[in-house]
Amino acid sequence: MTDRILLDAAIAAADLARSVILPFFRTGVRADVKGDESPVTIADRNAEQAMRALLRERLPDCGVLGEEFGLDRPEARLRWVLDPIDGTRAFLTGRPTFGTLIGLLDDGVPVLGIIDQPATGERWIGLAGQPTRFETPLGGRAGTRLCPALADAELSCTDPAMMTGDAASRFAALQNATRRTSWGGDCYAYGLLALGQIDVIAERTMKIWDWTAIVPVVEGAGGRVTDWNGRALRPDSDGTVLAVGDPGLAAPAAGLLGGPLGSPR
Structure with a gap:
């Protein structure tokens, strides 16, 4: 399976999650409380279900682990790891600092990652061995800064x-x-x-x-x-x-x- 196929699937999942989440943002959506006392909303659940369905259709041999709905295909070497809304408390209070996280493990090693911020339109795309790509309407470019102390x-x-x-x-x-x-x-x-x-x-x-x-x-x-x-x-x-x-x-x-x-x- 090529990097291009995996990356295209991850980007499609991020696009889909964004389209599911945004209609709920700043609408007063209700939160349920999970067993660990963290909140979860219909936006979390719907976004994860949508991403799981897309990834299952495109790459049926990969495993999928999501925060809300657990693990499919535990034996698979390649495993998607999904957090549909990282920062649900921020989402609930209208802060644009939440994000969708889409990661890929290859035998337990992180090799691909997307941080997507639906409200601002910002997206970070990381692929092992390649420079991070940053997509934004706001400005800025990928690259950490020197800070020796x-x-x-x-x-x-x-x-x-x-x-x-x-x-x-x-x-x-x-x-x-x-x-x-x-x-x-x-x-x-x-x-x-x-x-x-x-x-x-x-x-x-x-x-x-x-x-x-x-x-x-x-x-x-x-x-x-x-x-x-x-x-x-x-x-x-x-x-x-x-x-x-x-x-x-x-x-x-x-x-x-x-x-x-x-x-x-």
């Missing part, structure tokens, strides 16, 4: 509530070492890192559908994505994510964050 870095995290217990003190150490911290953003923050607007993102409790798509996007723009110990993200990773625009920041950031959570430093 943590002291000059812009740090971002979606939600301070992620940082509890031992993780809170480790994140605070990273905050103290960087220039300033911004909150919020979900997957959109990783897109901004891929544009050179943010230098470091540190998060935890991340599921596989939260990070699969961002790895090819960030790394294709010149950055690096690992867990807090500097290890490549894989399906059995521990839920921590560290993304840096300048790869030189990876080691000092991981030095402040790393080690088994819950253990003494």
Whole structure:
């Protein structure tokens, strides 16, 4: 199966999800609460079902794992990983920082990723071994920025509530070492890192559908994505994510964050 076939399918799925999601944006759509206390809407469910149907029709031999409807074809080496609305809280409150995430794993390794922002029309497309492509009506170009010192870095995290217990003190150490911290953003923050607007993102409790798509996007723009110990993200990773625009920041950031959570430093 060629990269072109896979990429065309991913782009078609992103187009379809955008067409499903946009009619619900800023309409006061109701949210249900899932077992993990996170919200879900009809837009999440309809978009994932539409993408699954498209990918199943185009590439029936691939597996599909989605946040809302689980795993099909678990034996497949190639597996699509879908998050129809990453940032449902932002979506519910009318903020254009949510996004659709479409990733592809090849034997557990992220090889293709799309971050799509339906409301702004922005889209990041990452394919392993190729430069990230950025499509936008707003301006900007893909490419992380040089930032050799943590002291000059812009740090971002979606939600301070992620940082509890031992993780809170480790994140605070990273905050103290960087220039300033911004909150919020979900997957959109990783897109901004891929544009050179943010230098470091540190998060935890991340599921596989939260990070699969961002790895090819960030790394294709010149950055690096690992867990807090500097290890490549894989399906059995521990839920921590560290993304840096300048790869030189990876080691000092991981030095402040790393080690088994819950253990003494």
